[in-house]
Amino acid sequence: MKKNVIITVAEQYLNCLGDIADKLRADGLHIKRLYDFGVVVGEIEEKKIDRILTHKEIDSCSEEKKIQLPPPDADEQ
Amino acid sequence: MKKPQLDQGRGNADISKDSTSSGADKNRPRYTGRHFVILKEPQQDYSKMEWFLKNKLGFRTACSRDFLSETFTEEKIKDADAYFYEELGIALISGSLSQINILETETAEFILEPERMVNIPDDIPSTMVIPDTWGIEATKVNDSPYTGKGIKVAVLDTGFAVNHPDFEGREVIAESFVEGENADDFHGHGTHCIGTACGAADMEGLRYGIAKESIIYTGKVLNNQGSGAESWVIDGITWAANNGCKVISMSLGSAVLPGEGYSLAYERTAKNALSKGAVLVAAAGNDSSRSRNVFRPVGSPANCPSIVAVGAVDAELNIADFSNRAINPDQLIDIVAPGVDIYSSFSGSMRYRTISGTSMAAPHVAGILALLWEKYPSQSPNGIIEEMQRLAHNLKLGQKDIGSGLVNAPLE
Numbered sequence: 001m002k003k004n005v006i007i008t009v010a011e012q013y014l015n016c017l018g019d020i021a022d023k024l025r026a027d028g029l030h031i032k033r034l035y036d037f038g039v040v041v042g043e044i045e046e047k048k049i050d051r052i053l054t055h056k057e058i059d060s061c062s063e064e065k066k067i068q069l070p071p072p073d074a075d076e077q
Numbered sequence: 078m079k080k081p082q083l084d085q086g087r088g089n090a091d092i093s094k095d096s097t098s099s100g101a102d103k104n105r106p107r108y109t110g111r112h113f114v115i116l117k118e119p120q121q122d123y124s125k126m127e128w129f130l131k132n133k134l135g136f137r138t139a140c141s142r143d144f145l146s147e148t149f150t151e152e153k154i155k156d157a158d159a160y161f162y163e164e165l166g167i168a169l170i171s172g173s174l175s176q177i178n179i180l181e182t183e184t185a186e187f188i189l190e191p192e193r194m195v196n197i198p199d200d201i202p203s204t205m206v207i208p209d210t211w212g213i214e215a216t217k218v219n220d221s222p223y224t225g226k227g228i229k230v231a232v233l234d235t236g237f238a239v240n241h242p243d244f245e246g247r248e249v250i251a252e253s254f255v256e257g258e259n260a261d262d263f264h265g266h267g268t269h270c271i272g273t274a275c276g277a278a279d280m281e282g283l284r285y286g287i288a289k290e291s292i293i294y295t296g297k298v299l300n301n302q303g304s305g306a307e308s309w310v311i312d313g314i315t316w317a318a319n320n321g322c323k324v325i326s327m328s329l330g331s332a333v334l335p336g337e338g339y340s341l342a343y344e345r346t347a348k349n350a351l352s353k354g355a356v357l358v359a360a361a362g363n364d365s366s367r368s369r370n371v372f373r374p375v376g377s378p379a380n381c382p383s384i385v386a387v388g389a390v391d392a393e394l395n396i397a398d399f400s401n402r403a404i405n406p407d408q409l410i411d412i413v414a415p416g417v418d419i420y421s422s423f424s425g426s427m428r429y430r431t432i433s434g435t436s437m438a439a440p441h442v443a444g445i446l447a448l449l450w451e452k453y454p455s456q457s458p459n460g461i462i463e464e465m466q467r468l469a470h471n472l473k474l475g476q477k478d479i480g481s482g483l484v485n486a487p488l489e
Binding site: 006033039 | 235264265266269299303304305306307308310311312315328329330331340341342345346348349363377399432433434436437
């Protein structure tokens, strides 16, 4: 089952984002966004998520959180 | 006819009995001191009444028949004690208390009634004197000469009802980060938040918005059902920062557990936006229920160090029951703002709604940040945040609930 993940690249490796993106693709990540400030948004098989955290250039990798507001007619928003 | 002697006669005793009167009415005389003498049967000959008043009480009389060809005025009968309205079977008399007592006891054919004062109703407070919403008052926005003129303010939310009549003529830049949906707001939340941060007044003149001359950037990062994803928010923050927005307001978030850290991805995104000159603001979240002793940590992304976390207070400046608390280390509440019973614009035919939440508090801070940017255009984002905290009103509540205190607009 595929999951959306948000990845943060360690700041000292921001100058080699292209190489890191290649490594992530090799891990099976489908990259949707690659921001130059070191955030990567992508989709990957759930069982492959752990591979991403094995790279020294990666600070964090977590499943994308959802946000949900209360319904429009709720008094508390 | 003798002039009325106010507050005399038996009607006087009734003044204090009128429980429906306002305070002003109670100080106003209700009776003239004169009385009407009314024939019980209108077809009766009033000459018997006339005889009684003249001969038994010694009244000087005048009669309506004397004024058939001229206009009747009080001045013309100033010497009379009684004036007969012949065709009505009524006399108006101005006798002494003893004469009135005689009339009451000796004339079964008449009814005696005190003459009432007729007053112009009290003025109703003019609709031209329209108050602001309590949030505008509490944050001293109306005392500020600043309007956020020319400052780009981004609100990342459910979009915006761009055709809302209160925003006619405003500069609005809209973008949707929700696949398959345009930037129109079919939820209402986004329009409410933009109303507070960037609006002005409603069609009655009631001011509910703060940065009323700002440039509105509406980034739709939550769909029409109010759902969104972290990556849409990251997209929205980056879009706003790249477009020169000086304020980015986010009335959204996810609950955070005790002991959980902040999102590194959000923090990195916020730091990037900060480096481009934007101040980021987010709602601290509504997960607490303080009246039941339930306190929850500041939500995400408000818990990021580079984002101003906003809690909510009510109109009595007490912390709102739902407002989250600084529980996790270094995930602070930075400031509080009005967030209970907040009136603002809304999408659809409703046009306006009064709702509560830290979602309503965050746009108050965003709007005031725009005023600060207008006052200090050369400041850095951190300099603006420091000034915002310096101006905050200390509410003498715990720092983990209110941070620096209640946000205040900059004055001259």
